[in-house]
Amino acid sequence: MIKTILLKHRPEGKPTVSDFEFTTEDKDTELTLQDGEVLLEAVYVSVDPYLRGRMSDAKSYVPPFELNQPIQSGVVAKVLDSKNDSFKKGDFVSGMLDWKTQQVSNAEGLTKVDPSKAPLSAYLGILGMTGLTAFTGLTEIGKPKEGETIVVSGAAGAVGSVVGQIAKIYGLHVIGIAGTDEKVDLLQSKFGFDAGINYNTTEDMAAAIAAAAPNGVDIYFDNVGGPISDAVLVNINQFARIIICGAISVYNNTEAPKSLSVQPFLVKNSALMQGFIVSNYAAKFPEAISQLATWLAEDKLTYSETIVKGFDNIPNAFIDLFEGKNKGKMIVEI
Amino acid sequence: MIKTILLKHRPEGKPTVSDFEFTTEDKDTELTLQDGEVLLEAVYVSVDPYLRGRMSDAKSYVPPFELNQPIQSGVVAKVLDSKNDSFKKGDFVSGMLDWKTQQVSNAEGLTKVDPSKAPLSAYLGILGMTGLTAFTGLTEIGKPKEGETIVVSGAAGAVGSVVGQIAKIYGLHVIGIAGTDEKVDLLQSKFGFDAGINYNTTEDMAAAIAAAAPNGVDIYFDNVGGPISDAVLVNINQFARIIICGAISVYNNTEAPKSLSVQPFLVKNSALMQGFIVSNYAAKFPEAISQLATWLAEDKLTYSETIVKGFDNIPNAFIDLFEGKNKGKMIVEI
Numbered sequence: 275m276i277k278t279i280l281l282k283h284r285p286e287g288k289p290t291v292s293d294f295e296f297t298t299e300d301k302d303t304e305l306t307l308q309d310g311e312v313l314l315e316a317v318y319v320s321v322d323p324y325l326r327g328r329m330s331d332a333k334s335y336v337p338p339f340e341l342n343q344p345i346q347s348g349v350v351a352k353v354l355d356s357k358n359d360s361f362k363k364g365d366f367v368s369g370m371l372d373w374k375t376q377q378v379s380n381a382e383g384l385t386k387v388d389p390s391k392a393p394l395s396a397y398l399g400i401l402g403m404t405g406l407t408a409f410t411g412l413t414e415i416g417k418p419k420e421g422e423t424i425v426v427s428g429a430a431g432a433v434g435s436v437v438g439q440i441a442k443i444y445g446l447h448v449i450g451i452a453g454t455d456e457k458v459d460l461l462q463s464k465f466g467f468d469a470g471i472n473y474n475t476t477e478d479m480a481a482a483i484a485a486a487a488p489n490g491v492d493i494y495f496d497n498v499g500g501p502i503s504d505a506v507l508v509n510i511n512q513f514a515r516i517i518i519c520g521a522i523s524v525y526n527n528t529e530a531p532k533s534l535s536v537q538p539f540l541v542k543n544s545a546l547m548q549g550f551i552v553s554n555y556a557a558k559f560p561e562a563i564s565q566l567a568t569w570l571a572e573d574k575l576t577y578s579e580t581i582v583k584g585f586d587n588i589p590n591a592f593i594d595l596f597e598g599k600n601k602g603k604m605i606v607e608i
Numbered sequence: 609m610i611k612t613i614l615l616k617h618r619p620e621g622k623p624t625v626s627d628f629e630f631t632t633e634d635k636d637t638e639l640t641l642q643d644g645e646v647l648l649e650a651v652y653v654s655v656d657p658y659l660r661g662r663m664s665d666a667k668s669y670v671p672p673f674e675l676n677q678p679i680q681s682g683v684v685a686k687v688l689d690s691k692n693d694s695f696k697k698g699d700f701v702s703g704m705l706d707w708k709t710q711q712v713s714n715a716e717g718l719t720k721v722d723p724s725k726a727p728l729s730a731y732l733g734i735l736g737m738t739g740l741t742a743f744t745g746l747t748e749i750g751k752p753k754e755g756e757t758i759v760v761s762g763a764a765g766a767v768g769s770v771v772g773q774i775a776k777i778y779g780l781h782v783i784g785i786a787g788t789d790e791k792v793d794l795l796q797s798k799f800g801f802d803a804g805i806n807y808n809t810t811e812d813m814a815a816a817i818a819a820a821a822p823n824g825v826d827i828y829f830d831n832v833g834g835p836i837s838d839a840v841l842v843n844i845n846q847f848a849r850i851i852i853c854g855a856i857s858v859y860n861n862t863e864a865p866k867s868l869s870v871q872p873f874l875v876k877n878s879a880l881m882q883g884f885i886v887s888n889y890a891a892k893f894p895e896a897i898s899q900l901a902t903w904l905a906e907d908k909l910t911y912s913e914t915i916v917k918g919f920d921n922i923p924n925a926f927i928d929l930f931e932g933k934n935k936g937k938m939i940v941e942i
Contacts, residue, residue: 327876332876496871499869499871499872500869503871508864518871518874518875519875520875521869521871521872521875524871524872530842530868530869530872531868531869531872532866532869533866533868533869533870533871534864534865534866534867535833535834535855535864535865535866535867536867536881537830537833537852537855537858537867537881537883538833538855538858538865539883540852540881540882540883541852541853541854541855541883541885542661542666542883543883544882544883544884544885544888545882545883546880546881546882546883547870547871547874547880547881547882548879548880549871549873549874549876549877549878549879549880550875550878551875551878554878
């Protein structure tokens with residue numbers, strides 16, 4: 275039996291399980307491959323905050339998901355059958371695929387991945403979009419220089435924890451912001467951040483950041499937006515670079531949120547704030563993957579995953595992202 | 609008698625005349641020049657919104673003015689006496705000088721200006737900081753491309769009106785925002801903008817901008833901040849560039865202002881927002897001045913000035929900037 279998850283309703287505010295619909299087809303449904311096609315079985319499915327944007331029909335950088343059609347995200351799959359010379363039965367691939375237990379693909383955008391070099395789930399994380407996002411966002415917009423100070427929000431998340439580690443490799447003073455004491459501990463004990471701040475228990479975030487960053491903030495890698503970002507903004511230095519990688523704190527808002535006006539801070543500090551979408555930097559991916567794999571092999575990078583089991587749990591795993599229930603990359607094992 | 613204007617109080621909110629103090633010295637006060645010094649008589653004094661920032665003691669890109677000390681701004685002055693080989697009696701110079709009818713300068717940062725090439729006041733405007741700000745902000749951050757759409761706020765102001773004209777030279781669709789019908793008329797009749805919007809009489813600014821920019825907004829040259837900028841933000845295109853040149857609408861706020869959260873707009877459009885301080889681009893000035901002078905000679909650029917007469921009126925002219933009483937560059941003729 276093949277299961278599929280469709281977008282039933284566009285979420286209003288926080289997504290709920292009723293926004294999704296499961297359908298099943300009998301396994302003997304004809305799956306006859308055309309030339310060039312492969313038959314795939316999902317092994318790991320990535321759930322990511324940015325998918326929330328595609329569930330709305332607002333104008334954005336990628337078209338919205340269509341109602342009553344399968345949702346797509348990063349997936350690692352096993353090749354069950356192939357009429358494509360680049361892939362053979364038993365290979366593993368990664369790519370943007372439907373939330374579906376089995377599917378036929380024309381192989382466009384698929385990349386073969388090697389389970390002997392890294393665990394398969396890593397290809398959805400540190401050696402996939404997560405690692406690429408952290409590396410290219412930090413280097414291309416952040417332009418880190420030894421001795422500078424960086425603040426990372428969503429620091430215990432998939433991207434944030436990698437950003438902090440890369441920043442340490444570059445010799446920066448690294449401060450992470452996260453939402454539980456356990457996560458803040460992890461930042462320092464596991465990921466080597468210099469300091470961590472729990473935004474849920476800190477009354478004056480601006481003062482806490484100032485204390486952790488005595489030389490001010492040169493780079494801010496922003497995954498969250500909202501009041502946390504306001505508190506960073508008041509601490510930026512001349513020529514600060516702010517990478518807007520995500521704004522998870524406001525994705526579920528039904529009205530356009532208000533924050534501190536950034537313009538006066540940017541102008542008085544000649545600071546830069548830039549929206550970052552990893553797909554715009556595809557030309558840098560080969561170099562980035564190679565660098566990340568090297569650091570991983572040298573044990574200079576580590577990563578966290580939260581692996582949820584079962585295809586049926588994909589919607590809940592996605593919803594849990596907005597509760598901060600994941601540590602690092604959230605992945606569903608099929 | 610030599611008159612000087614000192615900063616008496618740091619303004620709270622909008623500056624008032626009581627924030628300034630006039631002092632006088634007898635003319636026979638010793639003005640003995642040392643080697644390298646020049647004795648200058650102010651001819652034109654520039655008043656600019658950014659001076660408001662220096663009147664506060666907040667951390668900024670230039671140190672704040674000191675209390676009970678002269679205020680400084682761009683000044684064109686006549687050399688009354690000189691012990692400096694680069695300047696002789698009767699020359700005209702421009703530079704950052706005290707609000708003082710006569711003063712001794714060590715000549716650092718002074719530039720000789722030629723009254724036969726352009727009116728002396730132009731060296732405080734289109735051939736001075738105003739023109740340099742418009743040109744380098746637009747080209748270095750805005751990176752204009754033929755056929756794109758630009759919105760300019762504070763469009764009838766000194767910088768804004770030049771930005772729009774340069775954008776037209778580069779082949780852009782140019783929309784200006786200003787605060788009176790008279791200014792909006794000027795944008796089109798005098799400065800060649802394609803469209804103008806009066807923010808004081810337009811109920812739905814976001815809709816008005818959308819109507820004037822059917823292809824969306826690629827560049828926003830922002831002089832004002834606040835709600836006007838919010839209305840532009842919702843209309844930006846993929847890869848939009850936003851030059852934060854000023855935020856006059858909030859300079860007088862006593863509390864940090866709130867606006868629409870920019871982060872979601874920047875991330876979904878891969879857009880850039882950068883604070884712009886002209887002095888960071890000094891290396892580009894010779895090329896910029898040469899280009900501006902060429903365009904001026906070819907009648908491709910025109911400019912407006914509001915010239916107020918009398919040294920005693922400097923504070924009022926400065927205060928009037930925040931009421932939008934100037935058209936183009938506000939200058940005081942001594």
